[in-house]
Amino acid sequence: MGLLSILRRLKQSPDQEVRLLLLGLDNSGKTTLLKQLAAEDISHITPTQGFNIKSVQSSGFKLNVWDIGGQRKIRPYWRNYFENTDVLIYVIDSSDRKRLEETGLELAELLDEEKLAAVPLLIFANKQDLMTATPASELAESLHLHTIRDRMWQVQACSALTAEGVQDGMTWVCRNISFRKK
Numbered sequence: 001m002g003l004l005s006i007l008r009r010l011k012q013s014p015d016q017e018v019r020l021l022l023l024g025l026d027n028s029g030k031t032t033l034l035k036q037l038a039a040e041d042i043s044h045i046t047p048t049q050g051f052n053i054k055s056v057q058s059s060g061f062k063l064n065v066w067d068i069g070g071q072r073k074i075r076p077y078w079r080n081y082f083e084n085t086d087v088l089i090y091v092i093d094s095s096d097r098k099r100l101e102e103t104g105l106e107l108a109e110l111l112d113e114e115k116l117a118a119v120p121l122l123i124f125a126n127k128q129d130l131m132t133a134t135p136a137s138e139l140a141e142s143l144h145l146h147t148i149r150d151r152m153w154q155v156q157a158c159s160a161l162t163a164e165g166v167q168d169g170m171t172w173v174c175r176n177i178s179f180r181k182k
């Protein structure tokens, strides 16, 4: 390693801490995604009753990822986690056509939250490994995502099960981190 690159590394460290909030309906795959990000075993995941948090390093950032349970009775508690969020990651089960409207309504409510105003939004169109999954572009259209004009946003097709598309999504996240609190 050359002197310059060593100096550059020293200058960059310590990694900047960022807060990522993972939300979405129950069964959408948030915890599976979180474990995939942390390179942990994904074979024994049960519905989240409270929340999980993990820290992962990426692109010179220390990403503190908060995964909150998505069951209907837990959703009122989502708001306790809004503060200081740098990027909101919204996870959708692309194969769950029956709850597409429900997930759209929850997302619309989040976009109206003052504490999440202008926070960049990544939507993971998850479970793309399933034959029955709706393509990400079609989801974007159904949810009228093109009407979002008050923040940066992106839809990323992925499978938390196979990890396909997950890194592409995280690359977008790292490029769009907002440092509103600094």
Ligand SMILES: Nc1nc2c(ncn2[C@@H]2O[C@H](COP(=O)(O)OP(=O)(O)OP(=O)(O)O)[C@@H](O)[C@H]2O)c(=O)[nH]1
Pocket (backbone or CB within 6 Å): 024, 025, 026, 027, 028, 029, 030, 031, 032, 033, 045, 046, 047, 048, 049, 068, 069, 070, 071, 126, 127, 128, 129, 130, 158, 159, 160, 161, 162
């Ligand atoms: N086929 C497929 N199954 C997935 C994928 N991601 C998650 N699952 C499965 O979906 C189910 C729910 O996953 P979880 O990660 O527990 O979902 P969650 O969003 O954390 O659910 P709550 O904690 O209840 O909010 C599990 O059986 C996962 O194995 C995926 O990309 N493809």
Ligand SMILES: [Mg+2]
Pocket (backbone or CB within 6 Å): 030, 031, 032, 046, 047, 048, 067, 068, 069, 070
């Ligand atoms: Mg969970």
